[in-house]
Amino acid sequence: KRLGIALVGLGGYSSGQLAPALQKTSNCYLAGIVTGTPSKAVEWSKKYNIPQKNIYNYQNFDDIAKNPDIDIVYIVLPVFMHKEYTIRAAQAGKHVICEKPMALNAAECREMIAACKKANRLLSIGYRLHFEPHTQEVMRLGQKQILGKVTQLETANGFTYNGDPNAWRIKKALAGGGGLMDMGIYAIQGARYTLGQEPIAVKATQEKTRPELFKDVDETVFWELKFPGGQKVTGKSSYNHDWGYLRAKTEKGSFELEPAYGYGGLDGKINGKPMQIPNNAQQAAQMDDFATCVNLKKQSRVPGEEGLKDMKVVDAIYRSLNSGRWESI
Numbered sequence: 001k002r003l004g005i006a007l008v009g010l011g012g013y014s015s016g017q018l019a020p021a022l023q024k025t026s027n028c029y030l031a032g033i034v035t036g037t038p039s040k041a042v043e044w045s046k047k048y049n050i051p052q053k054n055i056y057n058y059q060n061f062d063d064i065a066k067n068p069d070i071d072i073v074y075i076v077l078p079v080f081m082h083k084e085y086t087i088r089a090a091q092a093g094k095h096v097i098c099e100k101p102m103a104l105n106a107a108e109c110r111e112m113i114a115a116c117k118k119a120n121r122l123l124s125i126g127y128r129l130h131f132e133p134h135t136q137e138v139m140r141l142g143q144k145q146i147l148g149k150v151t152q153l154e155t156a157n158g159f160t161y162n163g164d165p166n167a168w169r170i171k172k173a174l175a176g177g178g179g180l181m182d183m184g185i186y187a188i189q190g191a192r193y194t195l196g197q198e199p200i201a202v203k204a205t206q207e208k209t210r211p212e213l214f215k216d217v218d219e220t221v222f223w224e225l226k227f228p229g230g231q232k233v234t235g236k237s238s239y240n241h242d243w244g245y246l247r248a249k250t251e252k253g254s255f256e257l258e259p260a261y262g263y264g265g266l267d268g269k270i271n272g273k274p275m276q277i278p279n280n281a282q283q284a285a286q287m288d289d290f291a292t293c294v295n296l297k298k299q300s301r302v303p304g305e306e307g308l309k310d311m312k313v314v315d316a317i318y319r320s321l322n323s324g325r326w327e328s329i
């Protein structure tokens with residue numbers, strides 16, 4: 001069955017990426033929307049041919065339970081709303097995709113996982129790179145030790161934030177943090193999927209050059225992760241630098257991606273030579289895969305637990321920034 005997806009929150013990512021991607025999917029389609037802005041309801045209804053009965057707002061959201069057109073609810077809201085809407089969607093009987101970062105902290109992630117399990121609904125996190133071919137190649141090279149074991153790994157993600165000084169993204173209560181939550185999560189993921197291991201401890205430091213803008217959240221964060229294999233793994237995130245790479249040295253060579261985390265096309269090298277792998281439509285592949293999982297009643301390769309693993313690292317990085325010491329994860 002071709003499954004109906006409802007997007008919750010029609011901001012930049014929904015309108016720029018997910019709705020267009022849902023025009024390319026084969027196992028699912030854009031069936032409904034949830035928005036607090038009546039003018040967006042009118043605009044989207046026309047543009048994507050969405051019937052009035054599949055349009056909700058934040059007041060009548062729970063009525064979605066009665067709508068058989070909607071199988072999957074995709075939460076594309078500011079981070080502080082992820083937990084509430086994931087749980088409400090699952091309780092309304094819908095399977096859920098929730099955007100990254102999964103929630104404000106690991107404790108919230110655990111509540112979300114438990115609620116979806118209790119409602120017997122599948123939960124997935126919007127980790128589109130697991131469906132992206134360069135990333136899949138890096139997973140293969142690193143995890144299968146194709147060039148020998150990875151001995152050194154450096155991952156970095158960031159952009160220069162010049163947006164609205166009042167945006168939810170730079171308010172701790174609404175975003176959970178700054179560059180680390182928004183961009184660093186990819187660099188943490190990158191280390192985890194390259195090595196195929198879970199980090200056990202972290203030590204972090206930070207730098208702030210625009211304290212007036214980032215008064216509430218982290219700007220640039222540097223960290224070192226301790227993995228059971230003893231590899232040297234460093235990472236960094238920023239709202240003040242344009243970074244986006246993953247660089248691995250192995251016993252017998254090297255591999256790298258740059259850009260490593262975006263959706264405008266990835267590129268990479270193996271032992272200094274171009275990977276020559278074509279790019280795909282990441283979000284379409286991601287949503288099609290989740291629809292297949294729902295049809296087969298099978299856990300996604302990026303379930304809530306995957307979001308939780310990253311948030312445990314993020315929480316430990318914030319603890320380390322406070323304590324100045326190594327923190328266990």
Ligand code: NAD
Nearest residue numbers: 009010011012013014036076077078079099100101126168
């Ligand atoms: P955005 O600010 O552009 O959109 C957020 C939407 O939520 C807006 O339409 C806003 O009106 C709505 N909203 C509803 N209630 C709100 C409230 N109380 N306060 C503020 N906004 C409210 O943000 P975005 O860039 O679309 O990000 C949304 C989510 O998607 C975030 O979790 C973000 O990290 C994630 N995201 C993921 C990717 C990716 O590549 N996977 C890319 C961009 C964003």
